[in-house]
Amino acid sequence: MIIIPAIDLKDGKVVRLLKGDFNTVQQVAGDPVATAKTFYEAGARYLHVVDLDGSKDGVRKHSELVQAVVQVGLKTELGGGIRSMQDLEEVFSLGVWRAILGSAAVRDPDFVKAAVDRFGPERIAVGVDAKDGLVRTDGWVKEEGIHYLDFAKSMEALGVKNLIFTDIDTDGALTGPSFARLKFLLEGVSCSVTAAGGVSCNADIQSLVRMGVDAAIVGKAWYVGALDLKQAIEEAGPQ
Template identity: 35%
Template sequence: MSFSDNKMLIMPAVDIKNGKCVQLVQGQPGTEQVIIENPQKVARKWQDLGAEIIHVIDLDGALGNRDNINIVQDILKEVSVPIQLGGGIRNQEYAEKLLDSGIERLILGTMAIENPEIISSLSQEYGKDRIMVALDSKDSLVVIKGWREKTSQTAPELGKLLEAKGAGSILFTNVNVEGLLGGFYTEPLIDLLDAVNIPVVYSGGITSLDDLQKLRKTQVKGVVIGSALYKEKIDFEEALKLQD
């Protein structure tokens, strides 16, 4: 599923931890704000409401615990829309397994930043559209390993490097505002958009339809929404009206 030039895709988040759909505050274990049984049914709900793509994150994998591949496979069976998946993808063999299983787009974080050549290899084999890199920014620097370790580079710096290596798109998360339901500021996003030529999807702090309107004024190609949907701060069907 390629990004459209004139569309800002609204992507509902299904984050999986301990076999359940959860929402954490700034990615910290133990801060669960939402806990829902059966992530497969949650994904199906968003599809039934009109989602064109589901954003799935394996939090256990991202935090270095067990993976949730069985649940991911169940989600693939449950829905017919594309799945965008990230979290805990630590080697090329596992990445290939996921892409071969039917995942439409894979989100690579720590592995891509530590070994950018893997992006080149996967992009050549599967196509750039299916390879997204995650740039998670905290205090202006990219963080890795479940947001627990800071790098020395900014998102625009790494964005340019990883684009050159073959990344087809970027997921940019502002960790400083993620999960807090307190809104966000656009400057870090705009700095990244100005630095790269590939599509950028934004995540972090989206709280209202007004926030989505702010993002529509940028060149962002997609928006991931989590807590605001589950806490009913944003009506999903109303949000979808802002896609075009």
């Protein structure tokens, strides 16, 4: 299983939120580039970056920072504010390995299909962000009334091969991933599934490995010292 440490950017700072609530924003690290280097030194070879400003406002704001982070050498996936083909072109020009479509994927399935056809399924991932089982958009503040599995299946039908599932109620809460909903998703689609949100310790990583999840995103648990990243990577297997 791939371990993907996370850097969330807001106003140029590395921050974390609790359950996606922007009122809980807390700076958790200094320089994003130095943070990425720490991940690399621990054995990580992938990185998950979210432009929180872009996610909420629909306009990306951290291109220079993202480009600098990419140069550390980690395969970097980026989400937040990617709403058009021009956005994708600009993101990939920064050296980003994979783009994550969230709100745009819910509202414009034709865009998803065009993106997959143009750039290939390995360079496009779709974020399945849900609260109480229902998909949310616009920085997780708008409920779309779509069940997360129905949305995932619709994305798979468009040629999407990579899904990143976040149960919003677990994100940043250090209470463990949403294992039941992850299992339901794994049984419902054949896509590669990345688990995001809730990882609280190394034992959670081991449980996800046993479930057969393809990748796991690690955020707050590492920042607060509750997870040993090097150990997690060693136990998860080759990166």
